[in-house]
Amino acid sequence: MMHRLTADQYVEGILSHDRLTLSRAITLVESRLASDKVLAQRVLEQLLPHTGQSIRVGITGVPGVGKSTFIETLGKYLTSRGKRLAVLAIDPTSQRTRGSILGDKTRMETLSVDPLAYIRPSPAGDSLGGVAHRTRETMLLCEAAGFEVILVETVGVGQSETLVHSMVDFFLLLMLAGAGDELQGMKRGIVELADVIAITKADGANRTAAEHARADYQNALHLFPPTPTGWIPQVLTCSASENKGITDLWHWVEQHQHSLQHNGHRNLIRQGQNLAWMHSYIRQQLEEQFYNQPDLEEKVADMENQVRQGSILPIQAAEKLLKFKAT
Numbered sequence: 001m002m003h004r005l006t007a008d009q010y011v012e013g014i015l016s017h018d019r020l021t022l023s024r025a026i027t028l029v030e031s032r033l034a035s036d037k038v039l040a041q042r043v044l045e046q047l048l049p050h051t052g053q054s055i056r057v058g059i060t061g062v063p064g065v066g067k068s069t070f071i072e073t074l075g076k077y078l079t080s081r082g083k084r085l086a087v088l089a090i091d092p093t094s095q096r097t098r099g100s101i102l103g104d105k106t107r108m109e110t111l112s113v114d115p116l117a118y119i120r121p122s123p124a125g126d127s128l129g130g131v132a133h134r135t136r137e138t139m140l141l142c143e144a145a146g147f148e149v150i151l152v153e154t155v156g157v158g159q160s161e162t163l164v165h166s167m168v169d170f171f172l173l174l175m176l177a178g179a180g181d182e183l184q185g186m187k188r189g190i191v192e193l194a195d196v197i198a199i200t201k202a203d204g205a206n207r208t209a210a211e212h213a214r215a216d217y218q219n220a221l222h223l224f225p226p227t228p229t230g231w232i233p234q235v236l237t238c239s240a241s242e243n244k245g246i247t248d249l250w251h252w253v254e255q256h257q258h259s260l261q262h263n264g265h266r267n268l269i270r271q272g273q274n275l276a277w278m279h280s281y282i283r284q285q286l287e288e289q290f291y292n293q294p295d296l297e298e299k300v301a302d303m304e305n306q307v308r309q310g311s312i313l314p315i316q317a318a319e320k321l322l323k324f325k326a327t
């Protein structure tokens, strides 16, 4: 077992902005050992008054859209203004396979050595829900460690965007000009979540196409119902490699933050997110407790067989398994 600090040592280290302690606390939060979970909760409880002050931004887009290049350019812009920035990732592919779309170490080379930036790859875990839970706790640790902007990055596959959306204040969707219609259709649900859509790689021969895409999306957004927060989603173009449009983008993030703080929606959003977090944790724990019961596995296999053969209805099998819990 890895050497652990005391709860007070984690807390002091984090509050004095010590990165090494932060990294060790994140490892603690990611651990599945029962003793680590208890310790992690003690640390988080003490840090709670020092959390919640950052701007939480989610960034998504399909692989190749330019997420890491964009984060590198945006990150350098922010740190050049003296902002402390943490970049976290949720990579659904790393949960299922060893390969990872997001986590490799060669990404964001400049930002990773910037003293004001902290980059933490996606935690390895079983379910996406579990990973989301750990990422939320990591975000709190980063806030207590003084990071003023938290970027949570994910790829446009599976449900990871919805998860990221459920833990941030501002959701940024990166899109490529000229992507096929079926892609746009597939993305519709995500487009509706976006506070800003940025058309990437608006440079060189791609510039005109990017401008057209911008106009198309702006028109498409008019057809969506207004958001409950009163925010009107924006569409813009940017080029991370030529460092264009990045300042504008950040301006919108700040505008959004001001407007939601002013009309009270930022708090409402965060309250709602915390409630949803609580309930999703309950569901996760119940499921885990249920499936981890000794001797249940055999019974599950037996019921699965009967369901496959059609000799029992799925619900009846489920009821039997749930009762097995009670005996």
Ligand code: GDP
Pocket: 061, 062, 063, 064, 065, 066, 067, 068, 069, 070, 200, 201, 202, 203, 238, 239, 240, 241, 242
């Ligand atoms: P990710 O998979 O979404 O993280 O995308 P990357 O940041 O790795 O970028 C994918 C490819 O697009 C790389 O070859 C980048 O050099 C290129 N790229 C990223 N941003 C830009 C940009 O602003 N302009 C141009 N022309 N290429 C870019």
